[in-house]
Amino acid sequence: MSSTSSTARSPMAPPRSFLWSRRIFLTLLTGFVLLPVYVMVSSSLKPLADVSGKFRWLPSGLTIRPYIDIWSTVPLARYFVNSLIVAGAATVCSVVIAVFAAYAVSRYQFRGKRVFTVTVLSTQMFPGILFLLPLFLIYVNIGDSTGIALFGSRAGLILTYLTFSLPFSIWMLIGYFDSVPRDLDEAALVDGCGPLGALLRVVVPAAIPGIVAVAVYAFMTAWGEVLFASVMTNDTTRTLAVGLQGYSTLNNVYWNQIMAASLVVSVPVVAGFLLLQRYLVAGLTAGAVK
Amino acid sequence: MTTTTASAESGERTVRENSPGAARGPRRTGRIKRIGLPYLLLLPALLLELLVHLVPMVIGIVMSFKELTQFYIRDWGTAPWSGLDNYQVSVDFDAPVGEALLHSFLVTVAFTLLSVGLCWLIGTAAAIYMQDTFRGRGLLRALFLVPYALPVYAAVITWVFMFQHDNGLVNHVLHDQLHLTDKPSFWLIGDNSFVALLTVSVWKGWPFAFLIVMAGLQNIPGELYEAAALDGAGLWQQIRRITLPSLRPVNQVLVLVLFLWTFNDFNTPFVLFGRSAPEAADLISVHIYQASFVTWNFGTGSAMSVLLLLFLLVVTGVYLLLTSRGRKTADV
Numbered sequence: 001m002s003s004t005s006s007t008a009r010s011p012m013a014p015p016r017s018f019l020w021s022r023r024i025f026l027t028l029l030t031g032f033v034l035l036p037v038y039v040m041v042s043s044s045l046k047p048l049a050d051v052s053g054k055f056r057w058l059p060s061g062l063t064i065r066p067y068i069d070i071w072s073t074v075p076l077a078r079y080f081v082n083s084l085i086v087a088g089a090a091t092v093c094s095v096v097i098a099v100f101a102a103y104a105v106s107r108y109q110f111r112g113k114r115v116f117t118v119t120v121l122s123t124q125m126f127p128g129i130l131f132l133l134p135l136f137l138i139y140v141n142i143g144d145s146t147g148i149a150l151f152g153s154r155a156g157l158i159l160t161y162l163t164f165s166l167p168f169s170i171w172m173l174i175g176y177f178d179s180v181p182r183d184l185d186e187a188a189l190v191d192g193c194g195p196l197g198a199l200l201r202v203v204v205p206a207a208i209p210g211i212v213a214v215a216v217y218a219f220m221t222a223w224g225e226v227l228f229a230s231v232m233t234n235d236t237t238r239t240l241a242v243g244l245q246g247y248s249t250l251n252n253v254y255w256n257q258i259m260a261a262s263l264v265v266s267v268p269v270v271a272g273f274l275l276l277q278r279y280l281v282a283g284l285t286a287g288a289v290k
Numbered sequence: 291m292t293t294t295t296a297s298a299e300s301g302e303r304t305v306r307e308n309s310p311g312a313a314r315g316p317r318r319t320g321r322i323k324r325i326g327l328p329y330l331l332l333l334p335a336l337l338l339e340l341l342v343h344l345v346p347m348v349i350g351i352v353m354s355f356k357e358l359t360q361f362y363i364r365d366w367g368t369a370p371w372s373g374l375d376n377y378q379v380s381v382d383f384d385a386p387v388g389e390a391l392l393h394s395f396l397v398t399v400a401f402t403l404l405s406v407g408l409c410w411l412i413g414t415a416a417a418i419y420m421q422d423t424f425r426g427r428g429l430l431r432a433l434f435l436v437p438y439a440l441p442v443y444a445a446v447i448t449w450v451f452m453f454q455h456d457n458g459l460v461n462h463v464l465h466d467q468l469h470l471t472d473k474p475s476f477w478l479i480g481d482n483s484f485v486a487l488l489t490v491s492v493w494k495g496w497p498f499a500f501l502i503v504m505a506g507l508q509n510i511p512g513e514l515y516e517a518a519a520l521d522g523a524g525l526w527q528q529i530r531r532i533t534l535p536s537l538r539p540v541n542q543v544l545v546l547v548l549f550l551w552t553f554n555d556f557n558t559p560f561v562l563f564g565r566s567a568p569e570a571a572d573l574i575s576v577h578i579y580q581a582s583f584v585t586w587n588f589g590t591g592s593a594m595s596v597l598l599l600l601f602l603l604v605v606t607g608v609y610l611l612l613t614s615r616g617r618k619t620a621d622v
Contacts, residue, residue: 014422014525022419026430029416032493033437036448039459043451051451055462097334104331116332123343124547125602127554129578130595133588134346134353137366163342166335195327224441226557227575231583241443255451262444273439274432281505 044260051255066260070247073257078236079243080265086154086239087222090161094218095211098166102173103199107185117174120167128227135160136231152234160228165218172217176210177203213280216273223269240265347599354592363588376593387581391594393569394577398553401484401573405491406548412492413499414537418529421507431504438497446561449490453477478563483571491558495551499544506540507533542613546606553602574598 043051044066046059070076104110105117139151150156184206185198193201204211229241244265247258273280353366354376362369382388416434420427437445452459454477461474477486510533518528556575559567565584567576578598582591 018525025415025419029412030430030433033434036445036452037436039452040448051457053457055457055459097338100331101335104328108328110328120335120339123339125550125606126343126347127575127595127598128556129575130350130599131343131346133582133591134349135342137363138346138349160342163338166338170335220439224443224557226443226560244443244447258447259451262447266440266444269441270436270439273435277432277435281501
């Protein structure tokens with residue numbers, strides 16, 4: 001947690017073989033990583049003719065038309081809002097719940113602690129497909145018997161998504177809270193804070209990097225999920241994950257618009273991720289990797 | 291971890307006894323509060339995990355013993371019991387359903403081994419190469435994390451475009467520019483689809499390995515390297531003797547997580563191929579999805595899911611047993 005930027009490996013200068021192989025390896029890897037990014041960006045600025053015929057490295061002419069058309073070809077704005085609501089709400093709930101759970105595990109000794117951590121973590125290995133069908137039926141049945149519409153609604157999706165990020169979030173925060181000195185919350189308890197006060201006023205502020213990392217992870221999980229979104233949404237609640245498929249019609253595939261839309265929906269997460277990646281690395285160092 | 295928690299707990303107890311907060315209410319409620327508090331804090335997480343993971347899992351297991359077709363979806367409890375029929379159908383490898391499942395399983399195993407191996411290799415190499423500071427390191431690190439940060443569907447749909455037969459980049463480069471093939475290949479149908487899927491999966495997955503190994507590298511004490519350097523170990527030797535062995539505990543978790551994620555991956559093949567994947571790239575998640583939602587036969591789909599879960603449980607158990615034993619002896 002303390003030394004996130006660098007560790008001194010060797011006081012000597014690295015040997016030639018190392019420098020050369022590094023140069024080659026990193027160059028190739030950069031090409032591999034950036035190729036789709038280049039295709040996405042360049043194709044989103046091409047006229048339709050350029051993306052319908054043979055692939056062109058350079059556009060015949062630049063146009064921002066795809067960025068205007070994406071909003072009318074499919075109701076992208078609605079999908080966008082749906083995704084924002086679903087991913088935002090799932091993130092907030094997931095983080096709050098994970099903070100409480102991780103605090104309990106990190107600071108208290110209680111019966112069933114091990115069972116809890118093992119059970120929660122093991123849900124990570126369930127194939128999503130195993131509980132997709134039953135969950136689908138549960139939501140339909142809850143809707144039929146109580147009138148609470150979970151199937152097809154944003155609430156159902158929020159509920160589902162927040163549990164996806166929960167196990168990893170709890171796991172990471174336990175490690176993070178463990179690294180926050182206990183003297184700090186004991187001091188807070190002496191000062192008259194209850195355990196919750198100690199959590200909120202001392203432990204949480206000290207663990208902000210870990211919490212930010214967990215929030216980023218939770219948001220990305222919800223923003224990118226396809227399987228449950230494809231089954232559990234309808235026309236009004238459809239999220240970007242499913243909505244993006246609407247750019248291919250029977251007659252034509254608007255590849256330039258698909259690329260433009262992909263770019264537009266990626267920008268919020270990629271920008272957020274890159275801004276906060278330091279926290280994520282720090283959070284992983286303190287929490288997950290020990 | 292357990293010992294420190296225990297001491298903190300006892301420390302906290304004495305503190306609470308003297309704190310003004312404890313005197314607020316009667317002593318008994320204070321104790322109940324203290325015992326109940328961890329459970330109270332866990333309650334939301336527990337309830338949600340129950341609702342979304344555990345209860346559906348139990349129902350899934352029950353469903354796998356029922357003849358659950360579309361007629362019973364609104365009221366699945368009334369579906370007739372069918373004993374082990376669904377399992378028999380799933381593992382009857384001479385009949386079409388079982389044969390297809392076995393094929394899909396083998397494809398998934400091969401795909402997972404290759405993908406996890408490559409992701410781990412590339413991620414570890416990149417992390418080790420980037421351990422020392424050099425110009426542009428920060429920028430490169432940010433770039434390398436882009437595939438991980440991109441939403442799956444946006445990234446994979448770009449690959450779909452690149453793999454197009456007529457207007458894709460891959461055929462343009464391989465056929466038109468390098469003349470490596472006689473005619474443009476199909477990448478998203480036929481046998482090539484396995485290569486396409488593997489490429490996308492590695493492209494998408496290696497940054498996670500990179501991220502975790504990078505974090506793991508920072509926990510290796512610098513003194514180890516200094517001591518090795520004093521002993522005359524060169525950089526390559528330091529990597530082999532210190533870096534890689536020190537990463538072992540990190541790798542234990544990393545490889546397992548990569549394995550489970552890749553094996554269960556649905557998003558990548560689903561966006562890449564749509565509802566029906568080509569045979570060569572028929573991953574098990576999509577296969578079960580199709581068996582359930584296209585034929586509306588939830589009973590058989592559930593039986594297949596249960597078999598998949600059993601397999602993953604066994605593999606994880608054996609893996610943890612083997613690696614933990616190796617780790618213990620290595621630690622001594």
